[in-house]
Amino acid sequence: MSSESNIPVDSETQEMLGSFVSEAFDSLDTNEPKVEFLRENDNSDHVNAIFRVFHTLKGLSGFFEMKIINKVTHEAETLLDYIRKQNIPQTEDTITVIYQTFDFLRDLLQRVNTEHTDLSGAEEAEDMILIIKDSIEKVINPNQDINQYLDQETVQASANNTQEPVVVEKPEPIIEQKPDPIKTPEPAIESPSSSSPSDNADLDVGNLISNEMLDQYLTGTRDLLETVDKNLVDLEKDPKNSTLIAETFGAVHSIKGNSGFMGFSEIEEIGMEMETILDSVRTNALDIDANIVTILLSNTETIRKRLDTFDKSSNNSTPAEDIAKKDNEKQNTQPIQTPAPIEQAQVTQKPETKNVQPVEAPKPEKQAAVAQAPKPKANVAPANHGMTFQQKKDIRVDTAKIDKLFALVGELITIESVVSHSPDLVGLELPNFSKSASMLNKISRELQEVSMSIRMMPLEGTFNKMKRLVRDVSIKMNKKIELTVFGQQTEMDKNVIDEISDPLMHILRNSVDHGIETPEERVRKNKSEIGNVILGARYEGNEILISVEDDGAGINRELVLKKAIEKGILKKDPELMTDKEINALIFEPGFSTAKEVTDISGRGVGMDVVRKNLEKLRGSIDVASELNKGTKVTLRIPLTLAIIESMVIKIGNTLYALPILSLRESFRPKAEMINKTMDGLEVVKVRQEVLPVIRLHEEFHIEDALTNLTEGILLIIESKDKKVCLFADDIVGQQQAVVKGFSTYIGKVSGITGCMVTGDGGIGLILDIEGLINMAEFGENKIKKGN
Amino acid sequence: MSVTDEKIELMEEEYIAEDTQKDRYLSFKIANEEYAIEIKHIIEIIGIQKITKVPNIKNYIKGIISLRGVIIPVVEVRTRFNLSPIEYDERTCIIVITYGNSDIGLIVDEVQEVVTINENQIENPPITSKGTQGRFISGIGKVGSTVKLVLHIDKLLYDDNEMNETTEEEN
Incomplete structure (x- = not known):
């Protein structure tokens, strides 16, 4: 495919198209076998099924402005409509034509997949349409004896078709796909079957959003609303609690995003308003008070009410999109009730109780809308939705339960090891026990793997959110941006995914807002007008790398330095700073080089949160x-917070562990390998390398440890191409460690990331390799500076 | 979502607990002084066990223990009170409490009994209470002829601000 025929589409459309194509393929594949039955006598079920395939495709292609597919399916639908009315076995010719149509549609869909349009199939489509029309004639003519009414209709319909070369104009690409006046037959032939296609056009679009998705959306949003409510109430008592504010903001943001995706624009709008308020709160532009809490609570209540109506209507088996439509329609006619915070703040009096605040959601109207929802065409409607959707067999489980399960499995692993290595067993010949023990070991490892995998989720959901974000921000900023995403299937621990969503958002915002230049500026810089942002994820060892790369302005070293000096956050002589160190400055709290604070970023809170x-x-x-070339931000995140393969070492009586991935080698040093630099830094020479030694017992103030390097053991660790030697008493052994964080009560401990339960039921502390290496570096610098 | 559920559950539990555990206190001894903490905070009492030292943390946090796989930091109340440490013996106990979102162990010399102290039997501590531990006392409870010092758990665990001792007491 030549690249010029590719229509650039934003990532969200691309995603929608993707699901359209795959569903269409699905539907063609599942229904193709039914074509075979058309030659049989009682074929009406199958005819109807095939009719619906074309009909659905017609609706969807209209929605996506795929004109060629729309034309072809329209024609095929007509053919099937006649077949349907006849209800007799079909000839081989007709069946061939239908098969041909199936194949041709697949071809077109393939084009949509790669080119994002089906226009390149226009010529072939003309031929195809002729073939189908021919077939329509054949279906009609050999059966002269059909009743008068039908005959009349066919003549008129086919006349209609030939006069107008089926130019299907779709002026408005909106969801409410109204019956197309051009292609719909004249009122004269208003038979029930011919009117049903157009009647149900918008119904089909509903297939895009399955009831399952709606269900998930409803539960998810309700959960989020609960969080918001709870936090808001807490915030009233503790208005400066930034964690709560952030959490609330995040929840509202999710509600907003999800509703947008589902097409419930009213809720999205309310969410947006709430987000704006909360953002002002977050950035201290606005202080939380009772009034604001009241406003926000009334907003959540409105959303909740709205959700309830969706619920009812979905019980009435109204497809989701229909609801969305209703929602959107209403939005047009009904101004939503979230005015600027200040105005309403003055009006509202009762702060605390959210129920007191009248909810302005126009209830009666809404119910009227729902009441209208049930479709009169019972014969088409029920079969229509859910047709192309396979029921996903998943259940929603409270994460707390999974955490509990996980903790228990962790304990099982530990106790298994304690039992198998019980000191009581030493020296005993126990063949049967050993056999059972190794079986137990195998099973528990497997159990662990499975329970691990429960928490693993693809990054897709998060990435989808990001797509939307980039789209929104780029529109807001008037920038043209193409977002490329890869690796969305990469799986990560659910807890980790939840945590990276926010940082990713900040980074992408920064890329779009600060990174990518305006189209004019880009042209001036001899770059393509469209900025590129690449969001990707991949595995690397025990880590996942998530990268955000843009081809924007890049970080201006001078500007960063200038700002840093202005803000007084520079701790070092700028001349001595490496690019890396300068880039790290952007993570300092309160740092922002944006010339002006936009509503998207530039307040300097983002990166430090990241x-x-x-x-x-x-x-x-x-x-x-x-x-001027661009910026690449790479996040390295451990695959899971839960388990590492560790090497357990001993320092004094305390056990420590380090991730085996960062361990390069260990050895007992000889006296001649050890040196002291002139600044008193202890180094050890390993082959050609001279590495600094970190005495862990000094770092951690362990009194009962060995102090003579030659008596203990040195472990070379490496992180980000930097190596140091750690000095420990001895190596205990290798162990799968279920990582546990310290209690929040202890907080962050320098040099240690967490702890684990060791094979004997004791506790080992897990070393923070990177932290230790940084410490060593810092030590070096200190000494250098001291000179 | 799950967090909220959990919190709601916790709140409910607390609510029920409050009803049955109202005015109930566990009393224990440190350096021959009798103290009491509200029973609703207490999860269990365990004997002293091996404590893993964690470097570079506050001196009164003695380290961590593993209680059936759950890692719990332990606070030595003696050290917290600026009293000289004693050897742990068979009477030394760890009272595991839950406070805020954390489970925390308190090392005490000796656990005594569960007592009921009615609200009206608790007096405010004297403003100029002697010793460092004064600021960790929220009241003085009378049980029969004895007096138990009711601990202010929040201050015991979190208040590191020794300077504001008096002003805080006044509040």
């Missing part, structure tokens, strides 16, 4: 940037 969130995940962040 860093904090990542630290929480034991992840790290890396920024590479070249002026």
